[in-house]
Amino acid sequence: RGHDWTRRFDSLVSALWRLQVLDVVLDGEVIVPTKTGHSDFGALVRDLGLGRSDRFIYYAFDVLHIHGHDLRRCALTDRKCVLEELLRGRERPDPVQRTFAGRRREALSARLRDGP
DSSP states (O other): OOOOOGGGGHHHHHHHHTTOOSSEEEEEEEEOBOTTSOBOHHHHHHHHHHTOOTTOEEEEEEEEEETTEEOTTSOHHHHHHHHHHHHTTOOSSOSEEEOOOSOHHHHHHHHHHHOO
16 A cells, blocks of 8 residues: 555664665564563554554564575575574564574474463
8 A cells, every 4th residue: 555664663674674684575473572472462553553663573484585586485494594594693682583493393382382
């Protein structure tokens, strides 16, 4: 629809600039975490309505394009390696995080163990 939401996600934009890569398309999810680390969609909606972005966390789970290369046909495990390298050395807490860098079975086990 042509809406630029960059200003609504200021804290994430700043963090993404620190990746030091200008040509990248990441797939992920923006959340506002609860005290236990779970996603709180209601809090995300409220924060967006208030113009607040300081609690946003972007969980990156895939790299689709980087440095002019379309990675969508590459194996998911290979794309996860690219994501790991891209985010290596990030300080914690950081508004840009990676999720489930391991295999799908490990990811599913973690999801079942830790809940949604």
